[in-house]
Amino acid sequence: MSIVGYIFLSLFVLFISWRLFRRASGDMSIFRPNLISFTFYYALVAQSFVGVNIVIHWLDNHYLISKIRDSDVRQMAYFAVLYVMVTMPFAMWVTCRFLGTRPRSLLKRYVRAPLISALSPKDSFVFYPLVFLTLLCFIAILYTFYTLRQIPLMAVISGASAEELSITRVTTYRGFQGNIYLRNIVAVGFTPILSYIAIGYSLMYKTLKWKTLSFALVSLAFIVVTYDLSKAPLINYLLGIVFLLVLAGKLKRKHVLLIGGGLFLLIIIMYVLLGHVTDPRLLFAWNTGPIGRIILGQVTSLFYHFRIFPDMHPFLHGASLPALFLKMMGSSIEHKTSARLVMEIVNPAGIASGSAGVMNTLFVAEAYANWGWPGLVLAPFWVGLVIQTIYIFFLRSRKTPVLLGLFAFLAYKIPSMVTGGFIGFVYNPGMLAIVLLGLSPYIGGIVSKTMLWKPQHHAS
Numbered sequence: 001m002s003i004v005g006y007i008f009l010s011l012f013v014l015f016i017s018w019r020l021f022r023r024a025s026g027d028m029s030i031f032r033p034n035l036i037s038f039t040f041y042y043a044l045v046a047q048s049f050v051g052v053n054i055v056i057h058w059l060d061n062h063y064l065i066s067k068i069r070d071s072d073v074r075q076m077a078y079f080a081v082l083y084v085m086v087t088m089p090f091a092m093w094v095t096c097r098f099l100g101t102r103p104r105s106l107l108k109r110y111v112r113a114p115l116i117s118a119l120s121p122k123d124s125f126v127f128y129p130l131v132f133l134t135l136l137c138f139i140a141i142l143y144t145f146y147t148l149r150q151i152p153l154m155a156v157i158s159g160a161s162a163e164e165l166s167i168t169r170v171t172t173y174r175g176f177q178g179n180i181y182l183r184n185i186v187a188v189g190f191t192p193i194l195s196y197i198a199i200g201y202s203l204m205y206k207t208l209k210w211k212t213l214s215f216a217l218v219s220l221a222f223i224v225v226t227y228d229l230s231k232a233p234l235i236n237y238l239l240g241i242v243f244l245l246v247l248a249g250k251l252k253r254k255h256v257l258l259i260g261g262g263l264f265l266l267i268i269i270m271y272v273l274l275g276h277v278t279d280p281r282l283l284f285a286w287n288t289g290p291i292g293r294i295i296l297g298q299v300t301s302l303f304y305h306f307r308i309f310p311d312m313h314p315f316l317h318g319a320s321l322p323a324l325f326l327k328m329m330g331s332s333i334e335h336k337t338s339a340r341l342v343m344e345i346v347n348p349a350g351i352a353s354g355s356a357g358v359m360n361t362l363f364v365a366e367a368y369a370n371w372g373w374p375g376l377v378l379a380p381f382w383v384g385l386v387i388q389t390i391y392i393f394f395l396r397s398r399k400t401p402v403l404l405g406l407f408a409f410l411a412y413k414i415p416s417m418v419t420g421g422f423i424g425f426v427y428n429p430g431m432l433a434i435v436l437l438g439l440s441p442y443i444g445g446i447v448s449k450t451m452l453w454k455p456q457h458h459a460s
Contacts, residue, residue: 003057006078010053013082017044020089024096024388026103031253032246034107035391035411036092038239043418044085048362051299052078061287062296064346068303076306077299080364084380091384099392106395111249115204118400119445123201126402127209129444133194133437134217140187141224147178152229172228181433187224189434192237195221196244196408197441200401203248231270235263236412244408264290298419301361304342309369313341316370320423338369339421360420367422375422383425387414406438 001009018040022028025036033041054060055068056078068074096103117123145151152172176183195217202214225233242259245251251259267290272278283289287296309315316338318326323335339358343351350356367379394407413431417424424431 006053006056010049010082013085014045014049017085017089020086020093024089024092024103024384025391026105026107031256032111033243033256033411034246035243035407035414036103036387038243038411039387039415039418040089043362043415044081044088046294047298047419048081048302049085050295052081052302054296055299055303060296062292062300064300065296065303068307070307073303073306077302080302080306080368080376081299081362083376084362084364088380088384091381092388095385095388096392099389101392101396103392103395106392110395110399111247113399115200115248115399115401115404117204118398118402118442122205123401123445126201126441126445127213129447130194130198130213130441132444133190133440134213134220137186137191137194137217137220137224140182141191141220141227143178144176144183144187144224144227147176147183148172152227181430185430185433185437188227188233189430190437191217191224192221192240193405193409193434193438194441196240196405197401197438198405199241199244200248200404203250204401229274231267231274232416234270235267236416238263238266239412240408243411244404247404247407247411298361301339301342301359302365304346304359305338305361305365305369308342308345309338310372312345315372316341318370320366320370320421321427322423322429324429325427337421337423338366341369362419363417363422363425365421370422379422383418383422386425387418390414400442402439402442406435409438410435 018028021036021040025034025040027034028037028040030037030041051060052074055062055065055074058074060066119125195214198210198214198217201210204210221237222234225237238259242251242256246256268283271283271290284291286292316336317333318331319333319336320338321335326333326335337358339360343356343359346359347356363383364376364379367375390410394403394410397403
């Protein structure tokens with residue numbers, strides 16, 4: 001295909017995709033981001049579409065992608081992304097039709113609706129379970145640092161090299177010797193959700209007790225999202241606050257612009273501190289630094305998936321499913337994620353030194369690595385159905401701080417899953433556990449109300 005042909009096809013697909021996503025989301029304004037529009041603009045366009053269009057014209061000049069000299073591999077990745085850009089929002093639109101919903105009117109009504117209490121006029125029954133759960137998160141965070149026997153952030157303060165910080169980051173996550181469920185689900189997953197819920201109550205009641213609890217949980221969340229020196233968790237957490245304020249109807253266009261600029265500045269600062277990237281030519285170049293990390297870094301692994309499977313490694317046939325699930329199914333297949341396997345092949349030295357982790361990318365890569373072309377063809381339909389169902393569920397739900405907090409969490413978590421792998425949309429007990437824990441303040445409130453409330457007293 002000629003250069004003009006690729007450009008025309010890409011622009012046509014981008015237009016069709018945007019139209020379909022608009023039908024699925026109800027609003028594609030960048031000043032009013034939502035779960036669906038953020039998935040389109042960030043996970044698909046910024047992290048996948050732009051990159052494959054650069055690479056298909058051999059303009060990448062990227063230290064890893066430049067090693068892919070096979071035109072067929074580059075074309076497979078290019079057409080795979082374009083395929084997802086159309087089929088995934090098409091599945092979302094079909095889901096809307098099946099559910100008989102109009103996302104545009106649902107979204108408008110949800111944003112304009114005021115926050116309402118979950119159980120009682122002042123939700124005192126929710127406050128005390130939330131305090132208890134805050135203490136639980138605090139204990140889980142203390143346990144995490146106690147097990148690590150170090151505070152990784154101190155390595156930044158002490159002036160450790162970029163290589164040493166990379167090793168610290170990987171060993172902190174992959175070499176953790178404690179209970180990973182207590183760390184991943186309670187400390188890392190649960191704390192941010194609780195902070196969103198508390199912020200929601202602070203917006204609703206503006207009382208000292210809710211503001212104090214909100215401050216405490218936000219502080220704990222900041223600690224836990226930076227504990228392993230990864231850049232993405234902090235940015236994602238702050239994005240969750242943006243989504244919460246947008247859904248609560250508290251942010252105006254100028255606020256979104258200022259926050260967006262602030263987040264970009266924060267990314268630059270983190271690259272300087274954690275990556276020791278100080279040369280402006282590298283920091284702001286389109287193929288290095290934060291910009292290169294977004295538009296080329298995340299899509300790099302997609303090319304290597306097509307290069308490695310099945311020529312260099314046989315298809316995994318479901319080996320990327322969680323080890324517990326494989327064991328429950330009686331399978332003898334050894335658990336192996338494609339993202340880790342690709343990293344082992346692409347960067348064996350980094351694996352040996354402990355500075356390399358995984359090479360995540362667009363979810364169809366993992367579907368292809370496990371089940372070949374049938375997996376790639378079917379995956380976008382399934383992912384589109386799952387995402388749209390979740391989106392419609394929350395737009396139809398009561399706008400309580402508890403459900404709003406969960407909605408804000410999923411608004412950034414799900415787009416990150418789109419460029420994290422396919423298995424998370426098939427079997428994800430960790431995510432389910434986090435969501436159920438997110439509902440625990442409400443459940444605890446029901447229990448406490450049942451035990452303490454007496455009709456004649458008209459409790460709060």
